[in-house]
Amino acid sequence: DQILDIMRIEHDISPVAFNTWIKPLTVYSVEGHTITILVNNELEQMCSYIKKKFEQPLKVTISEYFNDVYDIHITTSEELGKIEATQTVEPEKKPAASIITNKTLNPNYTFDTFVVGKNNELAHATALAVASDPGDYGNPLFIYGGVGLGKTHLMHSIAHYILSYNPDYKIIYTTTETFSNELISAIKNKTQEAFKDKYRNIDMLLIDDIQFIAGKDSTMEEFFHTFNTLYENKKQIVISSDKPPKDIVGVEDRLISRFKVGLTVDVQPPDYETRVAILVKRAELEHINIEVDALHYVADHISSNIRELEGALRQIYNFSRLKHADRIDTDLAREALKDIIAPDEARPITPEVIIETVTEHYNYKVTKDDILGKNRSRDISYPRQICMYLCEKYTGLSLAAIGAALGNKDHTTVLHGIKKIKTDLEKDEQLRSTIDIITKKLNPPK
Ligand code: ADP
Numbered sequence: 114d115q116i117l118d119i120m121r122i123e124h125d126i127s128p129v130a131f132n133t134w135i136k137p138l139t140v141y142s143v144e145g146h147t148i149t150i151l152v153n154n155e156l157e158q159m160c161s162y163i164k165k166k167f168e169q170p171l172k173v174t175i176s177e178y179f180n181d182v183y184d185i186h187i188t189t190s191e192e193l194g195k196i197e198a199t200q201t202v203e204p205e206k207k208p209a210a211s212i213i214t215n216k217t218l219n220p221n222y223t224f225d226t227f228v229v230g231k232n233n234e235l236a237h238a239t240a241l242a243v244a245s246d247p248g249d250y251g252n253p254l255f256i257y258g259g260v261g262l263g264k265t266h267l268m269h270s271i272a273h274y275i276l277s278y279n280p281d282y283k284i285i286y287t288t289t290e291t292f293s294n295e296l297i298s299a300i301k302n303k304t305q306e307a308f309k310d311k312y313r314n315i316d317m318l319l320i321d322d323i324q325f326i327a328g329k330d331s332t333m334e335e336f337f338h339t340f341n342t343l344y345e346n347k348k349q350i351v352i353s354s355d356k357p358p359k360d361i362v363g364v365e366d367r368l369i370s371r372f373k374v375g376l377t378v379d380v381q382p383p384d385y386e387t388r389v390a391i392l393v394k395r396a397e398l399e400h401i402n403i404e405v406d407a408l409h410y411v412a413d414h415i416s417s418n419i420r421e422l423e424g425a426l427r428q429i430y431n432f433s434r435l436k437h438a439d440r441i442d443t444d445l446a447r448e449a450l451k452d453i454i455a456p457d458e459a460r461p462i463t464p465e466v467i468i469e470t471v472t473e474h475y476n477y478k479v480t481k482d483d484i485l486g487k488n489r490s491r492d493i494s495y496p497r498q499i500c501m502y503l504c505e506k507y508t509g510l511s512l513a514a515i516g517a518a519l520g521n522k523d524h525t526t527v528l529h530g531i532k533k534i535k536t537d538l539e540k541d542e543q544l545r546s547t548i549d550i551i552t553k554k555l556n557p558p559k
């Protein structure tokens with residue numbers, strides 16, 4: 114009654130309408146998060162009118178009142194009779210309340226906040242398809258990729274998505290570690306049956322970081338049976354891992370082969386554009402007032418994974434608060450990140466730096482002494498000529514000075530070396546890529 118009163122006031126329903134439509138409604142049942150409400154009026158038209166007009170407001174009011182999302186079904190006793198008739202045909206009884214809550218889910222990890230780029234396009238599309246069609250699209254869904262690239266985010270998104278249209282869907286999201294710990298304490302406390310019940314009577318299992326199952330025999334054994342039970346009942350399973358199934362070591366073959374029967378997708382590190390897009394989105398979500406140029410600066414210098422991108426943004430933000438800056442520009446970002454990112458000026462490109470970078474590129478099979486020496490075998494003279502070429506391009510030194518820095522070569526030798534590389538660059542794809550890689554490491558100012 115209290116709820117109905119709140120609703121009347123909030124939705125501004127006239128007393129007449131209220132008494133006509135709402136007052137006669139009775140709550141028929143509450144199952145999990147579904148509330149069935151009965152219309153004591155057999156006229157179908159009237160029922161559908163009430164439904165159209167009040168189902169949504171009721172849902173909002175009740176959900177607000179209980180601070181939880183409820184699904185409201187307004188129905189007639191006639192309709193209920195029909196439903197019950199079909200239910201007796203299928204007597205399979207669900208456990209009373211959905212055991213899974215979305216408490217373990219991070220509310221920020223949704224499809225809405227997931228930025229799609231070339232690196233994760235397929236993983237995103239597949240996750241969405243699985244969320245729309247659990248059990249039917251591909252089972253299991255196996256998502257793999259490096260640290261901080263969005264695997265957990267995608268798994269939570271799947272769960273949120275399903276729960277948004279079906280709050281009663283029984284989903285467990287767990288990490289492999291938690292699964293394993295729970296199993297161990299179940300064995301200790303002799304509550305294995307409850308453990309089995311918990312994991313086998315659900316609609317969907319999302320299990321994160323499966324690589325940590327390696328070497329845990331009892332966990333592998335239990336998971337194998339959990340997997341099979343769910344799989345046979347066409348319940349969706351989603352697994353994440355840091356590597357593809359074939360590369361996981363220390364896990365039984367029978368499990369690995371299960372992983373491979375469904376869909377396998379990967380997430381790759383984001384390219385530059387995607388990094389910028391992720392930063393823009395993050396800044397927006399967290400209401401951080403930062404110039405786009407500063408975001409480009411971050412995307413330019415942090416490329417390994419998304420968690421680090423976010424960490425850098427947070428650090429900049431905290432720094433700006435300390436400085437009482439209300440707008441963040443590139444200079445502020447650079448200052449905030451100076452301990453993470455070596456400033457461009459810190460390492461001017463000198464012949465020494467070039468020699469170090471080139472020899473490193475050849476895994477030191479060519480040494481600094483080789484470069485400075487006189488050995489003319491191609492294995493050595495070619496890297497030496499690459500050094501000459503890069504010195505001319507990036508140090509601004511004269512040919513004579515370059516020659517001096519590279520072990521007292523005269524300037525015609527240097528000139529010859531530079532010309533050789535330039536000519537080769539026009540036709541040699543491999544060389545172009547070598548020079549590209551080395552140049553990236555040198556990180557010349559743009
Ligand atoms: P993983 O599980 O692969 O190690 P996470 O899913 O934990 O990585 O992602 C690390 C962080 O990066 C999280 O804060 C996540 O929200 C964020 N993130 C990852 N991928 C994306 C993306 N495509 N768009 C937006 N944020 C992302």
Ligand code: MG
Pocket residue numbers: 264265266321
């Ligand atoms: Mg993760």
